[in-house]
Structures are given as C-alpha cells and as structure tokens.
Amino acid sequence: MAILSAKGVSKRFGGLQAVNKLDLEIEENSISSVIGPNGAGKTTFFNCVTGFYNPEEGQILFNGHEIEGLTPDRVTRLGIARTYQNIRLFANMTAIENVLVGEHGLLKNNFIDAVIRTPRFNHEEKAAVEEARRLMRFVGLRGMGDHLARNLPYGAQRRLEIARALASKPKLLLLDEPTAGMNPQETNELTRFIRDLRDQLKVTILLIEHHMRVVMDISEQITVLDYGSKIAEGNASDIQNNPAVIEAYLGRGAATGLKATKVQ
Amino acid sequence: MTASVQKLRASSSNASLAMDWKGVLRIGLVGGLMAVLVSVIGMVETFDGRDIIGGVITMGQTVLVMPVFITSMMAAGLNSSYSRLSQILDAGISGLLASAVLGLLIWVSQMVNLRPIFVNISPSLIKILAFGRTLPGDLIPALGLLLGYGLVIGLAAGLLYVAPTKIRKAITSGIIWVLVLGLLGELLRTVVVGKPFEESVSWILGTRNQKGVSVIGATVLFLVIAGISYLSQTFGVGIRSQVQARRSALPVNAQRGLNAILVLVVFLIVWQLPSLFGIYLSDVANTVGLYILMGLGLNIVVGFAGLLDLGYVAFFALGAYTMAVATSTAVGSGRGLILFSLNLTFWEALPVAVGVACLAGIILGIPVLKMRGDYLAIVTLGFGEIIRILAFSDFLKPYIGGAQGIVKIAPISVLGQNMTKPPELFHVVLIICAVVAFVAWRLRDSRIGRAWKAIREDEDVAAAMGINLVTTKLLAFATGAAFSGFAGAIFASKLTSIIPGSFGLLVSINILALIIVGGMGSLPGVLVGALALVALPELLREFSEFRLLVFGAVLVGMMIYKPEGLLPEETLKLELHEPEPGELES
Numbered sequence: 001m002a003i004l005s006a007k008g009v010s011k012r013f014g015g016l017q018a019v020n021k022l023d024l025e026i027e028e029n030s031i032s033s034v035i036g037p038n039g040a041g042k043t044t045f046f047n048c049v050t051g052f053y054n055p056e057e058g059q060i061l062f063n064g065h066e067i068e069g070l071t072p073d074r075v076t077r078l079g080i081a082r083t084y085q086n087i088r089l090f091a092n093m094t095a096i097e098n099v100l101v102g103e104h105g106l107l108k109n110n111f112i113d114a115v116i117r118t119p120r121f122n123h124e125e126k127a128a129v130e131e132a133r134r135l136m137r138f139v140g141l142r143g144m145g146d147h148l149a150r151n152l153p154y155g156a157q158r159r160l161e162i163a164r165a166l167a168s169k170p171k172l173l174l175l176d177e178p179t180a181g182m183n184p185q186e187t188n189e190l191t192r193f194i195r196d197l198r199d200q201l202k203v204t205i206l207l208i209e210h211h212m213r214v215v216m217d218i219s220e221q222i223t224v225l226d227y228g229s230k231i232a233e234g235n236a237s238d239i240q241n242n243p244a245v246i247e248a249y250l251g252r253g254a255a256t257g258l259k260a261t262k263v264q
Numbered sequence: 265m266t267a268s269v270q271k272l273r274a275s276s277s278n279a280s281l282a283m284d285w286k287g288v289l290r291i292g293l294v295g296g297l298m299a300v301l302v303s304v305i306g307m308v309e310t311f312d313g314r315d316i317i318g319g320v321i322t323m324g325q326t327v328l329v330m331p332v333f334i335t336s337m338m339a340a341g342l343n344s345s346y347s348r349l350s351q352i353l354d355a356g357i358s359g360l361l362a363s364a365v366l367g368l369l370i371w372v373s374q375m376v377n378l379r380p381i382f383v384n385i386s387p388s389l390i391k392i393l394a395f396g397r398t399l400p401g402d403l404i405p406a407l408g409l410l411l412g413y414g415l416v417i418g419l420a421a422g423l424l425y426v427a428p429t430k431i432r433k434a435i436t437s438g439i440i441w442v443l444v445l446g447l448l449g450e451l452l453r454t455v456v457v458g459k460p461f462e463e464s465v466s467w468i469l470g471t472r473n474q475k476g477v478s479v480i481g482a483t484v485l486f487l488v489i490a491g492i493s494y495l496s497q498t499f500g501v502g503i504r505s506q507v508q509a510r511r512s513a514l515p516v517n518a519q520r521g522l523n524a525i526l527v528l529v530v531f532l533i534v535w536q537l538p539s540l541f542g543i544y545l546s547d548v549a550n551t552v553g554l555y556i557l558m559g560l561g562l563n564i565v566v567g568f569a570g571l572l573d574l575g576y577v578a579f580f581a582l583g584a585y586t587m588a589v590a591t592s593t594a595v596g597s598g599r600g601l602i603l604f605s606l607n608l609t610f611w612e613a614l615p616v617a618v619g620v621a622c623l624a625g626i627i628l629g630i631p632v633l634k635m636r637g638d639y640l641a642i643v644t645l646g647f648g649e650i651i652r653i654l655a656f657s658d659f660l661k662p663y664i665g666g667a668q669g670i671v672k673i674a675p676i677s678v679l680g681q682n683m684t685k686p687p688e689l690f691h692v693v694l695i696i697c698a699v700v701a702f703v704a705w706r707l708r709d710s711r712i713g714r715a716w717k718a719i720r721e722d723e724d725v726a727a728a729m730g731i732n733l734v735t736t737k738l739l740a741f742a743t744g745a746a747f748s749g750f751a752g753a754i755f756a757s758k759l760t761s762i763i764p765g766s767f768g769l770l771v772s773i774n775i776l777a778l779i780i781v782g783g784m785g786s787l788p789g790v791l792v793g794a795l796a797l798v799a800l801p802e803l804l805r806e807f808s809e810f811r812l813l814v815f816g817a818v819l820v821g822m823m824i825y826k827p828e829g830l831l832p833e834e835t836l837k838l839e840l841h842e843p844e845p846g847e848l849e850s
Contacts (some may be wrong), residue, residue, distance in 0.1 A: 050728055072727040082728060090721035093714075100711075101718045105730025107711045111739065114710035115703050121710070128711075168730055 002061075003028040003172055003204050004049070004080075009058035009068070011044055011228075018044040019055065020228035026172070026221075031198055031205045033215045035239075036225035037248055042208045043085060045225070046174050050082050051075040063171065077105045081170035083161040085177045085208070089149040095160050096145035099132040102167025132167065139163040139193075155186050162193075166201070173197070175207040179214055187211060191218055216240070224248065283354060287342045292358035295335030296365025302327045303369065303393065306384035307810055312392050314806070315476035316446030323476075324392060326443065329417055332362040336421035352422035359418015360411060366393060367407045374400045430497045438490035445485060446476040451803055455540060534694060538687035546686035548802045550758065553693035554751045555798045558775045559782070559790035560697075560704045561747025566776065567785035567833070568713060569740035570720025571632075572641040574772055575648025578628075579621040579745040581655060581767035583752025585664055586617040588762055591674035602670055603662045610674045610757050614750075621749020622742045629741035633734055636723065648772055655764035669763035676757045689758055696754065700747055705787055707743070716740055717785075774798070781822060783829025792830045 004026040011019040019041040026032050034042045047053045049060060051072035060068040067075050081102075090098050107128055113121040136145050139159040144152060152160060158178060165173055178194070179187045191214050198205050209215045215222060216236040224232040224239060226248040232239055239245055246254055302308055312324035339358035340351040369385075370393055372378065378385045390399060394406035424432055445452070456465055477485065511519060538546045558580060565573045590606040590613035597603060606613070632643050654660055656667055664670060676683040676692055683689050707713050715736045718726035727733050756762050774797060782793025801811050822829075 052724065052728075071732075072724070073730045073732045076728055076730040084725070088722055088725045090718050090725070092721060093717055097714060097717070101714050101726070101729050101731070104711060104715055104718075109711055111707070111712060114712055115706045117706065125710075164729070 001028055002026060003063060004206070005061045006045075006049070007059045007061075009045070009048055009055045009060060011041075011048055011053055011055045017228050019048065019225075021058070022225070022228070022230055024223055024230070026204060026206055028171075028204055029198065029202060030220045031194065031207070031218050032221040032223065033219040034206065034208050034223050034225060035210070035212075035215055036231075039227075040225040040248075041228040042225055043176060044228075046082060046176055046208065049075075049174065050080060073105065076168055076170075079169070079171035080174065081165035081168045081172075082174035083158075083165050083176055083178060085180065087154075087157045087161055089157055089161060089164070091148070091150035093149060094146050095141060095149055095152060095156075096129070096132050096136060098149050098160055098164045099135050099167045100128055102164040103128050103131060105168055135163040135166055136160075138166070154181060158182070158190070162197075166197075166203075170203060172204045172206065175205065175209075177208055177210060179209065179211045187214060190214075194218060283346075283350060283357075284342045288339050288354050288358050289361065291335050291339040291342070292361025293365060295332045295358060295362035296368075298331035298335070299328055299362055299366050300369050302331065303366070303389060304382050304384055305810070305813070306389075308392060309384065309386065309389045310809065311807070316443060317482045318476050318478050320479055320482075321446075321476075323447070328366075328393075332359055332414060332417050333421045335362060336418040337425045339418075340422045340425035348426040351426050352419060355422025355425060356415050356418040359414045359416070359421065361414075362418070363410050363414020366414075367410050370394055370399070370407065370410070371403070374403060430494055433497060434490040434494040437493045438486040441489040442477065442482050442486050446482070448803060449477050451545070455542060455545065459540075531694075531698065535691065538690045541687065541690075543686050546690045548799055550686055550689050550693050551802065552794050552799045553690075553697050554755055554758075555775065555778060555794045556697050556790055557700055557751035557754075558748050558771075559778050559794055560700050560787070561744040561751075562775050563779050563785065563787070563790055564704060564707070564716070564747070565740050565744035567779055568708065568716040568720065569737065570716075571737065571740060572637065573644045573741075573744070574641045574769075574776070575628075575644035575646065575651070576744070576748060576775055577767050577769070577771040578648045578651035579624055579748035580752040580755070580771065581651050581764075582624050582745075583617045583621045583749030584756040584762050584767070585655065585670070585752075586620040586749070587613050587753040587756040588670040588673045589664060590616055591757070592670050592672050593674075594670065594672040597662070600665070600668050600671060602665055608674070610676050613674070614753050617753035618746050618749045621752065622746040624749075625741040625743075625745025626738050628745075629738045633737055645769070645772075648769060652764060652767050652769075655767060667764060669761060670756075671761040673756050673760045673762065675760050676754070684760075693754065696750060700750065701787060701790075704747075708787065712736070712739065720785075777819065781819070781829060783832040785833035786829065786831050789829050789831040789833070796830065 002025040004024070006022055006024040009019055009022045009024075010017070022041075022045060024034075024045075034045065036042055044053065048055045048068065049062075051067065051070050051074065054069050058068065059066060062075075062078060062080060065078055067078065067080075070078075090101060093101070107124055109118075109121045109124050112118075133145065136142060139162055141152075141156055141159055141163065144156060144160075149157065149160060162173075162175070162178070175194070179190055182190060194205060194207070195218055197203055207215075207219075216239075219236060222232075222234065222236060222239045223230055224242070224245050226244075231244045231248055232242045234242075307327050308324040310324070311327060312322050314323040315321070316323055316326055336355040336359045340355035342351075342354060346354070370390055373385055373390050391397075393410070394402070395409050397403075397406040397409075399406065424435060427435070511522070514522070537549065541549060558576065561579075562573065562576050565571050565576070587610075589602065589604070590608045591610060592602060592605045593607070594601050595603070595605045606616075608616070628644065628647050632640050635643060655664060658666055660666070676689065678692065683692055715726065715731045718729060718731060719733065719736060719740075723733065726736075755766075778793035778797040779790060780793075781796055782789025782791070797815075801815060804811065807814070
C-alpha cells in the first residue's frame with residue numbers, strides 16, 4: 001500500500017516551474033530515492049510534502065490524509081520527519097536537547113505543568129530524556145549528548161539530525177542528501193545505517209541523493225526529476241539504462257553516443 | 265622596518281632588546297589621546313575634588329592614569345616573543361608617549377587659547393595636569409614631571425604585564441576593589457552611620473566628611489583582596505572540584521535539598537537587606553527589582569524565543585496605566601482628574617493589570633507572527649511609540665490624564681497596612697521577583713522552553729519538529745508582556761502617581777541592554793545586568809554628566825571583549841548522570 005502518494009503536484013516560483021504535475025507513489029516500508037540534476041525540483045518537492053510550500057495544484061496523500069496546505073508542524077505530527085541538505089541543527093542547544101525538541105509533538109505537558117512540575121511533567125520529561133538518550137545511542141552518538149550541536153564534528157551532526165528526525169516517531173523519513181560531504185567510508189556506514197533504520201524501526205524512507213552508488217545500492221524505487229517533471233521511474237537497472245536520464249545528466253550528445261556504443 | 269625583520273631579530277636572540285616601534289608608537293598615541301579626551305571633556309576637572317583614597321588619589325587622577333596604564337599594558341603585550349625586559353621597556357615608552365601627548369596639550373594651551381573650542385580646557389584643568397605648578401613660568405619642570413610620571417606608569421604597567429599570572433590577577437583584582445570601594449565609599453558610609461559597627465569600620469572608610477577610603481583602609485583592602493585572589497587561584501580549583509565531587513556523590517534528592525537550602529539562605533539574607541540599606545538604597549533596590557522583572561520577561565521574548573522586541577516598555581506602561589485607572593481615587597472632571605475609575609484595591613487590580621498586558625502581548629503578537637529580525641524590531645518599536653503617544657494624547661486625556669498623568673493610585677497594602685516606604689516595598693518586590701524568576705526558570709527547562717530556544721535557533725526547522733509556531737510565539741509574547749505588566753502595576757502603586765514620560769523608548773533600550781550585558785537567555789544574567797546597568801548608574805549619580813558617556817563606552821567594550829555577556833546562558837547537562845547502559849541498543 002502506498003504510504004505517500006502525490007498526484008499532479010505543481011509548484012511555481014514566479015515564472016519558474018519548480019515542480020510540474022508530479023505523480024509519485026511511495027510504498028510503505030520501502031526505501032525510495034528521488035534523483036535529478038541540480039535545480040530539478042527535488043528539494044522543492046520535499047518542501048511541498050513537509051508543508052513548507054503549498055503547491056498550487058495537485059494533491060498529496062499521506063496515509064490517506066490530505067496533507068497539502070497543512071502547516072509543517074501538523075504534517076510532522078501526522079508522521080513525516082525530515083533532514084536537511086545543509087545541516088540545520090539547533091546550533092546553540094546541546095545535542096540531546098536537539099533530540100528532545102524532535103520529541104516535542106509527542107509530549108503533552110503544558111505551561112502549568114512546567115511551572116509547578118506536576119507528576120505528569122516529571123514522568124513525561126524523564127521518559128523523554130530516556131528516549132533521547134536511546135536515540136543518541138542508536139545513531140552512534142553515545143556520550144556526546146551534552147555537547148553543543150555546533151561543536152560536533154560533521155559526521156556526528158548528520159547523525160544527530162537523523163536522531164532528531166527519528167525522535168518524532170515518523171512513519172516516513174525524508175532524507176535530503178544524507179551523504180553530502182562524507183568520505184567513502186562514512187558513506188558506506190551511512191548506507192548500511194539507512195537500511196538498518198528501515199529494517200529495525202519499520203520506517204519508510206525517501207531520499208534525495210546525488211551519490212549514485214548509494215542510490216543504486218539501497219533504493220527499491222528511483223524517481224528521476226528534470227526541470228520539475230518526472231522523466232523516469234523504476235528500479236536501479238531501469239534507471240541506469242534509460243536514455244532520458246542519461247540525457248538529463250550528461251546532455252543529448254552523451255545519450256546518443258551511449259546508444260551508439262550499445263548498438264555496436 | 266617590516267614585521268618579519270623584527271620577528272627574525274627577536275627570535276635570533278631572545279635576551280636582546282627588540283621593539284615594535286610602529287606598534288608602540290600607535291598604542292602610546294592612542295593612550296595619550298584617550299587621556300586628552302577625558303581631560304578635554306571635563307572629566308578630570310570635575311572628578312578632581314573627589315577622593316578615591318583620601319588625600320592621596322583623586323578620581324580625576326584615576327581617569328587620567330587608567331587609559332595610559334591600560335594602553336601601556338597593551339604595548340607590553342604587543343609581541344609575546346620579546347624578552348621580558350623589552351616588554352617592560354615597550355610599556356614604559358608607550359607611557360612616556362602618552363604623557364607626551366598630554367604634555368603637548370599643556371604646551372599648546374599656553375600658546376593659543378583653546379577655550380573657545382574646548383570649553384573645558386580651563387586654567388584649573390591645566391593646573392591639575394601641571395601638578396599645580398604655575399604656568400607658563402614653570403612649564404619645563406611641569407612637563408618633566410608629567411613625562412616622568414608617564415614613564416613610571418608605563419613601566420609599572422609593563423612590570424604588571426610580565427609578572428606571573430597569579431600575581432598579576434591578584435594585583436589587578438586588588439586595585440579594582442580599592443577603586444570600587446573608593447567610588448562607593450560614601451554610600452557605604454551612609455549605610456553604616458548609626459549602626460553599632462560604625463566605629464569598627466570607620467578606619468577603612470575614613471571619617472564622615474571624607475570621600476573615598478582612608479590610606480590604611482585602601483592598603484589593608486588591597487592586601488586582603490590580593491591575598492584572597494592569590495590563594496583562591498592556588499587552591500580554589502582543588503577545593504571547588506572537591507566540593508563538586510562531594511556534591512555529586514550525594515543522592516539526587518539530597519542535592520536538590522541542598523540547592524533549595526542555599527536558595528533559601530540567600531533569600532533570607534536579601535530579605536534582611538533593607539534594615540542595612542536605609543531608604544535611598546532600598547529605593548534603588550526596588551528600581552532594580554522592577555528592571556529585573558522586566559528583564560526576566562524580555563529575556564523570554566528575546567533571550568529564549570529570539571523575537572527582537574524594541575517596544576517592550578508598552579506592556580510596562582499598560583500594566584501601570586491599568587493599575588492607575590483601576591485604583592485611582594482622583595475621579596472627576598478637571599485638571600489632574602480622570603473620568604472613570606474601577607475603585608479596586610491593589611491586589612484586586614493586580615491580576616487585571618497583568619491580564620491587560622498579557623492580552624496586549626497577544627494582540628501585538630498576532631500581526632508580527634510572520635516577521636523576523638529587523639522587521640519585527642521595527643514593528644514592535646512602532647507599537648511602543650503608539651502606546652506612549654496615546655498616553656500623552658489629548659484624545660484619551662479624560663480617561664488617562666494626558667501629559668499630567670494619573671495621581672492617587674492605590675498604594676500596595678499588605679494586611680491592611682499601606683506599603684509606602686521603600687524598605688517595606690522592598691519585600692513585596694523581592695517576593696514578586698522571586699516568584700517570576702522561579703516561573704521563568706521552570707519554563708526554561710521544559711518542553712516550552714526548548715520550543716522557544718528552537719524557534720530562536722531556526723524557525724523553519726522548529727516548525728518541522730512539530731512545534732506550533734503560532735501558539736509558541738504568542739505564549740512567549742504573552743508571558744513576557746505579563747511579567748512587564750506586573751512590573752508596571754507595582755511601579756504605579758509604588759509611586760502612587762504616573763506620568764507618560766516614564767514610558768519612553770529609553771526604557772525598552774535599557775532593558776534590552778541589560779539582558780545583553782547580563783548574557784542573552786541567562787537568568788542570573790538578568791540580575792547581574794540589572795545591577796550593572798540600573799543600580800550602578802543610580803549609585804554613581806554624582807557623575808551624572810558623564811554617566812551615559814561611560815555607559816556607552818562600557819557597552820562598546822563589552823560587546824568587543826565579552827560579547828556573550830557577563831554570565832552567559834549555561835547549558836543543561838542532561839547526559840552527565842547517565843548510568844552506563846546495559847540495555848539494548850535499539
């Protein structure tokens with residue numbers, strides 16, 4: 001069953017058609033990728049899904065709910081979490097506080113609870129901190145919790161961002177270029193980690209990624225965007241041999257050249 | 265000469281005399297210009313009659329020596345690879361240069377009449393600078409003396425610079441304490457007058473008609489402070505870590521209990537302060553208390569949630585005016601009377617005032633929800649001005665008194681007793697401050713506090729974490745406004761009359777400055793900021809002419825050398841007590 005389905009989603013910025021009548025179906029508990037050249041509209045699509053942009057046309061269904069036009073916090077509460085292309089942590093908060101903020105939507109205590117420290121507050125906070133520590137360990141950041149997020153090394157920041165996203169207990173996790181800026185070994189580790197995420201937490205994963213080895217390695221479904229439109233869809237081997245994809249990435253000459261070599 | 269050549273020379277033989285001519289020249293001239301500045305603006309002359317150490321050092325001399333001393337220390341620190349002797353000499357030359365600049369001022373003032381341009385270059389100033397010599401007859405000896413002093417001050421600064429860190433810090437803190445006590449000595453004397461221990465401290469503070477501390481007092485104070493500083497640097501770390509270790513060895517509940525007892529003890533000590541303070545100091549303390557209240561509120565809006573609010577005084581005004589309209593007995597039509605009053609008592613009106621301010625916070629919050637940074641600042645600035653102008657307006661004059669304000673506001677009364685004297689009010693202010701600080705502290709370490717901080721750090725991401733920006737921001741505005749309304753209500757009842765002039769932009773700026781100086785987002789910082797920016801200027805009222813000048817200079821210096829504030833926001837340690845986990849990893 002499709003957990004996320006986009007039907008004819010369009011988003012314009014002035015004269016620029018960033019996303020053009022995009023249809024997309026993401027199967028529950030799958031790992032899917034959206035790829036495409038720079039400026040293809042991948043991140044814009046993510047922003048439409050997470051509620052940052054309100055698409056002009058089309059419909060986005062998540063678990064049967066219409067989510068286009070909802071505010072980001074409502075979308076998150078429904079069960080979609082994301083990370084960012086350029087890491088966007090709460091830099092002047094500690095690592096564990098970052099994760100605790102991720103749990104925000106799950107906690108219920110209010111102003112009065114906080115001031116008089118009701119049993120509900122104490123109980124909930126304790127459980128929340130416990131959960132945050134557990135997530136920190138899960139992403140391999142044990143013992144780093146009290147460091148300010150901005151003082152963490154780059155790889156740790158990427159992991160912390162994932163921990164923070166997981167803290168809201170999402171059903172769908174959107175990862176925007178998770179391996180950007182990582183060395184080959186870190187990239188391999190992260191690839192394995194993403195697969196573990198899906199297997200252990202039963203979370204559906206949709207990623208934007210430029211690193212083709214990662215994409216081909218872990219994606220069960222790949223969607224290729226160019227100039228806001230979907231130009232191809234399928235599994236890894238479908239995409240690798242698709243002339244439209246090659247043209248989008250390398251230009252028409254390369255596509256015809258490649259065809260020619262194949263014929264030979 | 266290029267820097268690389270000097271470096272080469274310095275490294276080739278460390279004992280030889282090396283000198284960064286350009287640097288020393290520059291710093292020496294800066295020091296001299298600063299000394300000339302404080303002279304030309306009249307600080308030296310005005311402060312000359314004010315003793316820091318009775319009969320030895322005047323305030324005027326201090327403000328003259330200070331820039332020379334500090335720049336000489338900077339000259340000594342120009343290049344750390346130089347030998348100590350060179351560093352001391354650099355400092356000495358810098359001091360000499362600075363005094364030469366000052367000498368130039370004396371010389372020029374003898375040649376041309378500078379007074380049409382610089383009013384403050386009076387004969388008496390020149391006389392002070394020339395060590396009382398009669399000019400122009402004694403010009404040469406006077407200049408010689410000046411240069412000699414400059415050299416000595418510079419060399420002293422150099423010596424202090426090359427001294428071992430512990431000794432340097434000890435001497436510096438000794439000097440600072442003597443200066444502070446010398447400045448505040450008169451105030452302290454008013455505190456001890458008539459107290460049983462007056463006799464036993466008079467040898468430090470000098471006699472009643474003297475300003476500043478006595479020579480013996482200064483010496484003893486210097487030695488004691490320097491000694492304490494030295495000892496604490498030597499043993500302080502060890503003792504502190506031992507105390508820490510002992511504390512963390514206790515169970516969590518015992519630690520909490522210990523904290524609570526500490527807070528209680530401090531509270532009780534502060535509770536007793538008015539009996540020591542007397543009326544004037546208690547009144548200053550009350551003003552500080554009101555600023556702490558407002559600071560705590562603005563700290564939530566700006567420090568926690570990062571919403572730059574420049575019209576914060578509006579909520580203070582609304583709280584004060586609500587209290588006034590709700591309780592004033594000056595009802596009627598005519599001058600100084602208002603048409604309508606609710607005739608409530610202070611305690612009945614207080615929640616109304618807080619409620620009105622809180623509501624205003626929400627009403628202001630709604631249109632600015634989508635704004636950030638500069639735009640938000642401008643809108644709130646406008647809001648503050650609107651409230652002030654409305655308070656002044658003829659349009660609302662029948663209701664809130666216009667420029668004449670409102671009189672006969674109900675005083676604060678506790679158990680049927682009116683609290684009108686500052687020492688009595690102090691206790692009310694203290695309790696309210698404590699309650700509000702408690703609320704702010706509890707909020708900070710909660711889900712709401714974290715949401716505010718997340719919005720401060722990155723609004724979009726905060727929303728993506730499930731934080732409802734609308735309610736969270738409005739809650740910040742409402743809480744901040746409520747605290748300020750509290751302060752306004754007390755302010756009105758404390759004075760029992762208000763005028764719109766008390767609610768100008770400068771109040772907003774002052775509160776903002778105090779939380780920046782204290783440290784954004786830091787609760788103890790609010791207290792420190794209020795003491796530094798409200799109490800200190802109030803206590804140093806005798807220097808009122810130069811108050812804002814010094815204030816501005818200190819702010820500039822602070823932002824350059826300690827931009828995070830005096831007591832920066834501390835980060836919570838949540839993972840520290842984590843028991844070694846044996847549980848599963850996922």
